[in-house]
Amino acid sequence: MADLLQYTITGITVGMVYSLIAMGFVLIWKSSGVANLALGQLVLLFSWFTYGMLAQTGLPIWLGLFIVVGFALLLGWIIERFILRPLIAQPILSLIAVTLGMAYFIEGLCTFVWPWGVDVLPRLFPQDPVRIVTAVVSQEYLWAAGISLLLFVALSLYFKYSRMGIAMRATADDQMAVQACGIPVTKIFSRSWMFACVMAAIGGVLMSSIGGISYGLVETGMKSFSVVILGGLDSFLGAIIAGPIIGLAENLAGGYLTAITWPGVKEIIPFIIIIIVMFIKPYGLFGETRIERI
Amino acid sequence: MHLPAGIRNYTYAQDMAIFRTKTQWAMLGLLLVALIVVPLFMANYWLSIFNIIAITIIAALGLNLLTGYCGQLSIGHAGFIAVGAYTSAILTGQYEVPFLFGMLGGGLMAGLTGVLFGLPSLRVKGFYLAISTIAAQFIIMWVISQWGSLTGGFIGLNVPAAEIFGYQFTGQLSKYYLIMAICVIAIFVAKNLARTRQGRAFVAIRDNDLAAQVMGINLFRYKLIAFFTGCFFAGISGALLAHCYYGFLNPEFFSFKESILYVGMIIIGGLGTTAGPIFGVVFIRLLERLLSLELVPFLESTITVFPSGWASGITPMLFGLVIVLFLIIEPRGLAHRWQIFKNSYRLWPFSY
Numbered sequence: 001m002a003d004l005l006q007y008t009i010t011g012i013t014v015g016m017v018y019s020l021i022a023m024g025f026v027l028i029w030k031s032s033g034v035a036n037l038a039l040g041q042l043v044l045l046f047s048w049f050t051y052g053m054l055a056q057t058g059l060p061i062w063l064g065l066f067i068v069v070g071f072a073l074l075l076g077w078i079i080e081r082f083i084l085r086p087l088i089a090q091p092i093l094s095l096i097a098v099t100l101g102m103a104y105f106i107e108g109l110c111t112f113v114w115p116w117g118v119d120v121l122p123r124l125f126p127q128d129p130v131r132i133v134t135a136v137v138s139q140e141y142l143w144a145a146g147i148s149l150l151l152f153v154a155l156s157l158y159f160k161y162s163r164m165g166i167a168m169r170a171t172a173d174d175q176m177a178v179q180a181c182g183i184p185v186t187k188i189f190s191r192s193w194m195f196a197c198v199m200a201a202i203g204g205v206l207m208s209s210i211g212g213i214s215y216g217l218v219e220t221g222m223k224s225f226s227v228v229i230l231g232g233l234d235s236f237l238g239a240i241i242a243g244p245i246i247g248l249a250e251n252l253a254g255g256y257l258t259a260i261t262w263p264g265v266k267e268i269i270p271f272i273i274i275i276i277v278m279f280i281k282p283y284g285l286f287g288e289t290r291i292e293r294i
Numbered sequence: 295m296h297l298p299a300g301i302r303n304y305t306y307a308q309d310m311a312i313f314r315t316k317t318q319w320a321m322l323g324l325l326l327v328a329l330i331v332v333p334l335f336m337a338n339y340w341l342s343i344f345n346i347i348a349i350t351i352i353a354a355l356g357l358n359l360l361t362g363y364c365g366q367l368s369i370g371h372a373g374f375i376a377v378g379a380y381t382s383a384i385l386t387g388q389y390e391v392p393f394l395f396g397m398l399g400g401g402l403m404a405g406l407t408g409v410l411f412g413l414p415s416l417r418v419k420g421f422y423l424a425i426s427t428i429a430a431q432f433i434i435m436w437v438i439s440q441w442g443s444l445t446g447g448f449i450g451l452n453v454p455a456a457e458i459f460g461y462q463f464t465g466q467l468s469k470y471y472l473i474m475a476i477c478v479i480a481i482f483v484a485k486n487l488a489r490t491r492q493g494r495a496f497v498a499i500r501d502n503d504l505a506a507q508v509m510g511i512n513l514f515r516y517k518l519i520a521f522f523t524g525c526f527f528a529g530i531s532g533a534l535l536a537h538c539y540y541g542f543l544n545p546e547f548f549s550f551k552e553s554i555l556y557v558g559m560i561i562i563g564g565l566g567t568t569a570g571p572i573f574g575v576v577f578i579r580l581l582e583r584l585l586s587l588e589l590v591p592f593l594e595s596t597i598t599v600f601p602s603g604w605a606s607g608i609t610p611m612l613f614g615l616v617i618v619l620f621l622i623i624e625p626r627g628l629a630h631r632w633q634i635f636k637n638s639y640r641l642w643p644f645s646y
Binding site: 029035037083086087090092093094096097098100101102103104105106107108109110111112113115116117219222225226229233262263264267268271272274275278279282283 | 361365367369411413414417418420421422424425426428429430432433436439440441551554555557558561565600601602603604605606607608609610611612613614615616617618621622625
């Protein structure tokens with residue numbers, strides 16, 4: 001019973017970080033129709049960059065994290081301006097492939113700068129484990145969940161009330177109409193990439209402060225794909241709800257299925273969920289079913 | 295497209311012909327003779343490069359049929375290659391099936407796996423399909439690396455050398471002839487498949503699958519045929535990789551990165567052309583050799599200021615850069631450049 005509670009709490013909190021990363025994906029998909037397959041690699045890059053800022057240069061934590069967010073904004077802008085902008089109105093195949101090329105490049109970049117491949121971030125959160133009823137949870141998980149929740153709220157408010165946020169929602173709805181209304185669509189695109197990169201960066205910092213930095217972070221980022229597939233590609237609500245479900249499923253499977261199947265079943269559960277969702281409800285729980293016309 | 299000067303077509307068959315003039319036939323003959331004769335004078339180093347290029351071409355042709363002609367993006371090609379490689383290795387190694395049947399078995403098994411993971415393509419496309427092929431890659435590699443009793447898991451699996459009618463292909467040169475023969479057959483099949491009823495249906499599906507369906511093309515059938523054929527090629531390539539190149543299998547040979555690289559190859563070469571994958575594979579594999587065997591060790595040994603291993607990041611960085619630049623600057627790939635070159639050669643000295 002204590003185990004179950006433990007898996008549940010860990011699963012839901014980790015799942016919320018997946019949600020956070022997945023929301024960056026949904027944001028880009030909704031506003032510009034680009035599928036960002038470099039998500040995992042971006043998470044890896046930002047984790048290493050944080051490591052570089054905090055451990056290697058030894059900046060104070062607040063300043064280091066500030067620079068990381070700044071770098072994420074800059075990188076998002078660069079990616080949109082120089083890679084995705086020339087490809088506007090190209091077939092979806094090119095748009096997917098270009099993010100794959102980016103993924104390859106970023107992975108090489110991480111090896112280039114930090115060739116040793118495995119390291120730990122300096123401690124960002126207090127260490128002492130917390131007791132919740134019978135389960136013992138390390139505090140980092142709770143911090144991660146709390147920060148994710150806070151960001152959800154902040155983003156929702158931004159989209160609901162700010163001028164730019166409303167423009168972004170409008171772009172997601174109908175690019176042509178928005179362009180006709182005089183809203184600069186390209187600016188919206190670059191804004192959504194910048195936001196997505198910041199979310200990947202925060203997700204990366206949270207994940208790597210829990211589990212250290214390693215190549216496994218790429219797969220963590222890729223697990224967010226199962227979140228968006230389960231939740232529906234174009235639904236923020238879907239991403240928020242599906243994240244904890246995926247986290248829960250993989251932790252429960254890791255806890256109870258490892259004994260009867262092979263080790264590593266925890267890592268593969270999100271991908272199995274992708275295949276199952278594809279067969280049963282391809283557009284996800286909250287995704288809009290696309291009706292095509294010739 | 296421009297024809298060579300003085301060519302007139304009087305029948306449909308003439309119009310469809312790939313080789314139209316005696317010169318073209320002669321050049322094809324010369325190429326085949328060169329493929330047979332030149333290796334006799336090559337060192338093993340170059341032979342092994344030729345071998346890996348030819349093996350990769352087979353897999354890339356399959357991916358090109360699936361992605362370039364039928365428009366179904368697959369980012370799990372290395373997974374399907376692994377299925378072929380392991381099936382063939384296990385069939386010949388543990389059940390003592392003859393090599394040729396083992397190879398065909400590997401192709402069939404890879405094809406069927408492809409059909410299984412291609413089933414979602416009937417309801418979804420584009421990004422959804424790409425994601426499900428990524429999932430396929432991870433699930434396949436997980437099964438292979440964990441099913442240790444059959445596949446050897448992380449420790450690896452020894453593969454017997456290819457053997458046909460008692461003749462063992464052990465030397466680089468004999469392997470070369472085996473691989474090249476299969477590669478030439480594969481190119482022939484791929485080129486002609488694209489011109490048949492199936493190939494035309496693939497192109498129609500790529501351009502607009504709804505319109506294709508309205509015109510009476512059975513999407514269910516042709517999409518699965520595309521998945522089967524594409525992955526069958528992958529399986530054959532995997533079997534050759536196992537028996538004739540590595541001689542030893544490890545899940546690490548079939549990583550997700552390798553899958554991305556295959557997509558990169560057909561993009562650099564040119565999607566939806568038969569020459570494309572060949573150009574792309576030659577380009578990428580030569581670059582890979584040059585970088586990982588020449589440049590990286592050189593940089594590692596000359597510049598020692600950085601922590602060890604730093605230079606191995608250069609290869610993926612350049613690959614990523616090349617893929618991105620090709621998509622932005624020349625999305626139709628090297629094959630298109632080659633076409634432009636051929637046309638201007640034919641029209642010279644007139645520029646139009």
